[in-house]
Amino acid sequence: MSRYDRYLFSTGAGLLALIWVLPLLYAVWTAFHPSAYEANFTLSAPLTFENFAKAWNAAPFARYFFNTFVLVTVITGAQFVLCTLAAYGFARFRFPGRDILFGLVLLQLLVMPDVLIVENYRIIHALGLVDTLAAIALPYVASGFGVFLIRQTFMTVPAELDDAARIEGAGPxxxxxxxxxxxxxxxxxxxxxVSISHHWNNFLWPLIVTNSTETRPVTVGLSVFATTDSGVEWSVINAATLMTSAPLLLAFLLFQRQFVQSFMRAGIK
Incomplete structure (x- = not known):
């Protein structure tokens, strides 16, 4: 790659990064400054945490965060167990119809989740689970992408390790x-x-199957307090947005290197 090509790609990457980070910087600015400085970008603007206090008191965010934490923990834990068992079976066992079943798993990746909302809601309603955390979690306890990703990793494990473990008396x-x-x-x-990020930010399905504060996650809770009697307060909304997105941003920054390396090892470009 020539020096000109490197400059070209670097410039393109920088522009894309700037487009992504500008809304975040604006959210940070408005969240930490009074509403009078929403469009007044001056160094003399006073810093304040009042917007975060208003946002926290305007809605039961403690309950929303608790619901979201329970959801992502249960869903991710269930996916780890079920996807691991399925991936191990597809990677190391030979049985009739294995390739057909794995093809169906891959086919599921081509189906948009929104297409299944009506049928999923009918099933949840028939089970009497509407407006419960179980209603939000149930359609996601298994993942075709998780099966595929973990299977790709298991396929790279040398079969000799299986033989050595069996000699030592280990079972499957x-x-x-x-x-x-x-x-x-x-x-x-x-x-x-990936799973935590998706289910932390999931909005449409929780909005459909929840009706009360006791079962709403942060995404739905954030949408229901966006206006006040005096209209939209962007400084308060952006403060609430930062509160809900900060855990994900922090997790990605801490595990960014492992995140990228793991996909490279799995053979996914």
Missing amino acids: LSILWRVYVPLAKPTYLAYGL
Whole structure:
């Protein structure tokens, strides 16, 4: 690659980064300054945490954060268990119809989740789970992408390790737990970040199946307090937005290197 090409790609990447970061910088500015300085970018503007206090008191965010934490923990934990078992079966066992079943798993990746909203809601309603945390979590306890990603990692594990473990008397589940899972830790980290990010930010499905404060996650809770009697207060809204997005931004910054490396090891470009 020539020096000109490197400059061209670097400039393009810089422009894309600038387009992404400008809204975030504006949100940070308005959240930490009084509403009178929403469009007045001056160094003499006073800093304040009042917007965060207003946002926290304007809605039951403690409950929203608790609901979201429970949801992402349960969903991600269930996906780890189910996707690991399915991926191990597809990677190391031969059985009739294996390729067809794995093809169906891949086919699921081509179906937009929004297409299934009506049918999913009918099932949740028939089970009597509307307006519960279980209603939000149930359609996501398994993931075709998780099965595919973990299977790709398991396929790179040498079969000789299986033979050595069997000689020591280990069974299939013991081999899975003691050999495959430790070697796939970077993949679990990457998939965990993807899953947590998706379900932390999920909005449409929780909006449809929840009706009360007791079951709303932060995304739905953020949308219902956006206006006040005096109209929209962007400084308060941006403060609430930073509160809800800060955990994800912090997690990605802490695990960015492992996140990228795990996808590279899985063979996904």
